[in-house]
Amino acid sequence: MSSSSVSLYCQLLPDSQFFLQILIAICANIVVLGPAMGFGYSAVAESAMRSNKTDGDLQLDANQANWMATVSALGTPIGCLLSSVVMGRGRKTSMFVTSLISMAGWVIIYMSNSYVQILVGRSISGISTGMASVPTTVYAAEIAGSKWRSSMVTWTSISIALGVLIVYIFGYIFQDNWRMVALMCALFPLCAIALILLVIPESPLWLRDRNRPDEALEIMKKFRGIPKDQPAPAEVLFELKPRPQKKNQNTLKHLMKRSSLVPFGVMLSFFFFQQFSGIFVVIYNAVGIMAKSGVKVDPFLGAVLIGIARFIASFLMAGVSRKFGRRIPSMISGIGMTIFMGGLSLYLFLAEKGTVMADNGVIPVICMVMYIFTSTLGFLVIPFAMIGEVFPSKVKDILSGMTAAIGYLFSAITVKTYPDMAKLMNMYGVFLFYAIMSLIGAIFILLFLPETKGKTLREIEDMFSTKKKAFEL
Known part of the structure; x- marks a missing residue:
């Protein structure tokens, strides 16, 4: 069978191309669930750990509880850096090591008999969270065809949202049993x-980049729906064709190329606005923030509502990203976050000044849930999706890990400084700060974020290799 007839065969049977891609991508994203639960664990476990104990079990004070959240956030960038090293040994190996570390962290938390042991378990759990953030996205980007890539690379964020939702649900069910929550995770x-x-x-x-072309072709044919005994069409061979490289060009020279530096700078900036707009502060402290925001419902149930909003938005994001790309959803996300966080800030400011609200606490619920919903449509999801596609293959392991690591370092800073900001600025001041950062982030996206919709990984690399105006990228 000729290459053209193989292509016709694939067009007549499109499901054969995509079914295996979808199935394997879903399996790969299950790797993310356990580590992702670390994001929401401190939110649901803090009240149980701080409550007065009559059975001699562990009891934490406010500062210790804050460090329980912070050490996980500090472990996450370490995990991102480790993932850069481990991914060099293979995407599959990286996912396997991530799962082992995640399981170890949860078991240590479950068996903890001291505050230090909890910190150790949370640190290990945070490392696994960092390790899980990049390999699955990169893996999905590398197995997906260009038609489905824009959707499939967002599935990691769907898995993270699902993991956070599940741990919020565990926290609601086992409100007084933080050990059981850890064991379930x-x-x-x-x-x-x-x-x-x-x-x-x-x-x-x-496999291609490790000079194993036969294995690479065999697996790629499966992902593209081509029978094993048929020749690969030109499109598949082009995907697996190594990019020409200058002889003796080391990794540092690859890192210093425009095609590496430009996306690195853009993605670091995007992650900065993501974190300092308060998204992860809300996720790490969902129960406490719901209680301090004037919400008149069970704060554990409020956290579940936040988790549901994020999960639904993550699903919608897969379709939205495929249709509208990266820039439009990101700008809408930033504007929505500005509106709802700014609205919550105004509400709390008026309440602080003695204004009587007749909403029975409905407005804060709407603002918090819609803030998370709109953040998930862009700011929360798209940066993680894009690190799987914007970096050249020769330095993807290094730069994707470094970018996520620095992004999570920003997260650790925001999580640790949140209690001090709340004391200094009051809650309405904190929320106003997050609203302003969301607005500045939306302006940054308008001016600098490139569009990758519909482009192959090779085309994306070529796009960054040439000088263009930011809004033309």
């Missing part, structure tokens, strides 16, 4: 390990 990386060993193949592009 440990089951998910165990399931992921089984899938990695039994189902998930190695990335064909990673």
